[in-house]
Amino acid sequence: MxxxxxxxxxxxxxxxxxxxxxxxxxxxxxxxxxxxxxxxxFSSEPRIHSSDRTMDLGLAEDHFSRPVASFVASDIEQLKQAIEECKKLILELPEHSEKQKDTVVKLIHLRLKLQELKDPEEEEPNLRMLLEHRFSKEKSKSVKQTCDKCSAIIWGLIQTWYTCTGCYYRCHSKCMNLITKPCVRSKVSHQSEYELNICPEIGLDKQDYRCAECRTPVSLRGVPSEARQCDYTGQYYCSSCHWNDTAIIPARVIHNWEFDPHKVCRSSMRYLALMISRPVLKLKEVNPLLFNFVEELVEIRKLRQDILLMKPYFLTCKEAMEARLLLQLHDRQHFVENDDMYSLQDLMDISTGRLSCSLTEIHTTFAKHIKLDCERCQAKGFVCELCKEGDILFPFDSHTSVCQDCSAVFHRDCYYDNSTTCPRCARMTGRKQEPFDADSV
Structure with missing residues (x-):
């Protein structure tokens, strides 16, 4: 009715x-x-007056909905008015009450909505180049990221943000034009060397009491900004360039075999992360005495030397090439190129015992192919020409010695007990002299 x-x-x-x-x-x-x-x-609901429209815009359940048409300036003004009224309401409500907590949540939503109106996502490009950074727009909606420029949380649900594909620098789209730090990967490509002095401090006065990176005034008392020291570079940085991140310092590892993380600035942290797998540490030159105190290093060095002796067998073996045995070391390619260069990751894995286990397993697989599985590789073995007894010998066996001139393999005891020259070297020398003897006759 x-x-x-x-x-x-x-x-x-x-x-x-x-x-x-x-x-x-x-x-x-x-x-x-x-x-x-x-x-x-037409409706049994009470009419909403224009004066109540602003608060309804802020507190209604559907304030996240996107209108069909484009936003106009009045929408932004209404959101700003709703934000101010929410602030007043928060102050009027009892502290720690449920209504106050709900109003705070709605205030956050309103601010995020206002940010979305000011920075529409559709206008942002997918790729941007700046200071050698190669920024790519992120599609992840995670809210656990932090902007490296403004140190604020990145709200991935409504905010556009970018990540550098080279050094993984993250920032809001609105912070892109404020970036002053070049990409760390360019430094890695041009300067692939570690600072090998432990915390080389030069003093805050030498830095003119300014941040070593952004030149912001800093002091030890925290006025106007706290000075934070980077344990890798030894220099002082402001709180925006130094977030108290920790990293393992290469100089402390090489000189003290210490793997405790120390506080570093953001740029040093990214540099160390990019350099961690690069084999740029030559321990024989930097600290050769380290092998006298770390037994694990001696073991790894012997395994690497054996692998280098096995490499010629695999390069001339069809079955080994088809099985791609050498690719088992693809993540440590320098192990099949030399035996004296190490990466920081290698030293870290040596200290934990992980590298010793994996490398011993690979060494066993390689030796099994050469000595048992492959007849062609077995045919390249040696017989001790000094005693002419025993099994076939290979240069990577633990009880053998190798002639430095002709690479002939002998039993270790036979090689050192015999005072004569190497039989193979003598035979090769005799063959070289035969043409001269024939010409003289």
Missing amino acids: EYDERLARFRQGLVNPFDRGEDEASTESKGPSKAEVRPEL
Whole structure:
């Protein structure tokens, strides 16, 4: 019945509710005529006045919905007004109450919505180049990232953010034009060397009491900004360039065999992360005495030397090439090139025992192929020409010795007990002299 009454009242009004061409001034002069359309006729809900529209925009449940048309300046102004009213409401509500907590959450949502209106995501490019950085737009919606420029949280749900594919520098799209730090990967490509002095401090006065990177004024007392020392470079940085991140310092590893993390600045942390797998540490030159105190290093060096002796067998063996045995060391390619260069990751794995286990397993696989599985590799073995007894010998066997001139293999005891020259060297020398003897005759 209520619906029929409202329908009858509508028909009596003789007005089209979708006809909005009537002038408001003429509507008022005509009084309660067909231009006067009352919302009460079509809805049982109370009418929302224009003065309440701003608060409804901020506190309604659907304030996240995106309108079909483009936003105008009035939408931003209404959001700002709603934010101010939310702030006032938070101060008026009792502290730690549920209503206050809900209002705080709605205030956060309003601010994020305002940020979205100011920085529309559709206008951002997918790739941007800046100071040798190669920034790529992220599609992840994670909210656990932190902007490296402004140190604020990246709200991945509504904010556009970028990551450098070279040094993994993260920042908001709005912070892109404020970046002053070049990509660390360029430093890695041009300067692939570690600082091998332990915390080479030069003093804050030498830095003119400014951050070593952004030149912001700093002091030890924290006024105007706290000075934080990087254990890798020894220099002082501001809180924006030094987040108290920790990393293992190469100089402490080489000189003290110490793997405790120390505080470093952001640029040093990225540099060490990019350099961790590069074989640039030559221990024989930097600290040769380290092998006298670390037994694990001696073991790894022997395994690497054996692998280098096995490499010629695999390069001339068809079965080994098809099985790609050498590719088992693809993550440590320098192990099949030399035996004296180490990466920081190698030293870390040596200290934990991980490298010894994996390298021993690979060494066993290589030796099994040469000595047992492959007949061609077995045929390249040696017989001790000093005693002419025993099994076939290989240069990587632990009980053998190798002639430095002709690479012949002998039993270790036979080689050192025999005072004569190497039989193979003597034979080769005799063959070289035969043509000269024939010419003299």
